[in-house]
């Protein structure tokens with residue numbers, strides 16, 4: 001059995017769709033789906049993370065797939081603790097005398113009770129101290145913003161369970177607006193669209209692939225298409241259809257409009273001194289859903305500001321949480337206890 005005095009400290013982005021973990025001094029070491037597979041009868045855990053995702057939609061009746069995080073917050077405390085414990089052990093296997101300190105990203109809109117649940121789950125799973133940071137803020141640090149920067153920054157953090165618009169200045173959130181809709185909502189809308197309009201039943205993983213492949217707000221992509229396989233709702237036989245990007249406009253346009261409405265609500269609350277910064281610098285998009293094709297350009301056109309997205313927006317928050325972990329005193333005001 002492995003034995004050590006001090007376990008390496010960790011930073012965690014405990015997301016609705018994926019959990020990412022950064023190990024102090026090393027970088028991002030885990031990036032896996034936030035999922036568990038349980039035995040239906042005795043609720044014993046059969047798989048966690050990547051292997052659990054592969055079982056979605058193919059599981060026999062005696063097995064169930066569970067998401068411990070829904071809409072950015074813990075929906076099942078015990079499963080969250082089990083998942084965290086599993087990843088903590090994977091990173092620091094065996095026994096440690098001094099447990100790791102952890103930095104955890106949380107959505108800025110969550111309640112004190114929801115924050116407490118994150119803290120308790122992390123402590124029960126085997127950490128000695130928990131520092132919570134706003135996910136949107138961490139994402140900005142991840143792409144290079146400095147906590148000492150007095151400029152106003154308009155940030156959109158678009159994830160699987162939540163979408164957030166924040167105005168950030170000097171290491172703090174000045175104004176924000178959050179909605180509990182993100183990539184998971186779009187996946188479910190794609191499933192319903194195909195059920196109602198094409199009479200085909202598809203699984204949630206297929207819907208996510210459709211979202212990544214052909215969901216687009218670009219006019220030039222409207223003829224883009226892909227073959228989609230599922231079950232015919234009329235005769236129950238396997239069915240294949242060709243789906244065009246243009247057909248999905250009724251899903252993505254209302255969603256993109258909601259984001260624009262949130263941006264205007266935050267801009268209305270922006271102090272005039274910071275408005276000039278936003279006029280000059282535009283907005284920054286972080287979170288995996290920022291990858292939707294044409295979304296940045298759509299928002300740019302609607303609000304007449306320039307947008308910026310990093311190469312891997314789904315990793316911005318964990319990179320930022322890692323930066324905080326390496327030098328927590330610089331971000332001291334975010335310490336939760």
Ligand SMILES: Nc1ncnc2c1ncn2[C@@H]1O[C@H](COP(=O)(O)OP(=O)(O)OP(=O)(O)O)[C@@H](O)[C@H]1O
Pocket residue numbers: 013014015016017018019071072073135158159160161162163182183184208211212213286287288289290291292293313314
């Ligand atoms: N290329 C892509 N096109 C469209 N959507 C994408 C793409 N890549 C990832 N996504 C979506 O981004 C979402 C995941 O983003 P992210 O990892 O930032 O969310 P999360 O941290 O798990 O969720 P939250 O922060 O809401 O709890 C998923 O819905 C995923 O399908």
